[in-house]
Amino acid sequence: MTIHFQSDSQNTGPGFTANYYEVSANKNTQCGGKLDDDxxxxxxxxxxxxxxxxxxxxxxxxxxxxxxxxxxxIDIQ
Incomplete structure (x- = not known):
């Protein structure tokens, strides 16, 4: 995983804070993938x-x- 932060040359702000943690793959629903059809x-x-x-x-x-x-x-709930 790569996290990239880039600011512009105009304004500054407080930034952000984040937490991360390892999650076992078998505890998450597996979905997603590569879509390459038209x-x-x-x-x-x-x-x-x-x-x-x-x-x-x-x-x-x-x-x-x-x-x-x-x-x-088409549908978002």
Missing amino acids: SGTFTSPNYPRSYPNNAKCTWYIFVDSDERIQIIF
Whole structure:
């Protein structure tokens, strides 16, 4: 994991504080992944039922360098 902080040259502020901790992989819901088709669908775990506690999902969406990505959320609750 990499955390990157970068400020601009205009304003300063108090910054931030953060906590981190190791979490066993078998205690989290596994979801997310690599999306590299021209279009597709991805959902939260168990959708349309409730997602579980402590779910952490990351999707990596890849397109050609001369393309852009548009995401349209159909339902958010």
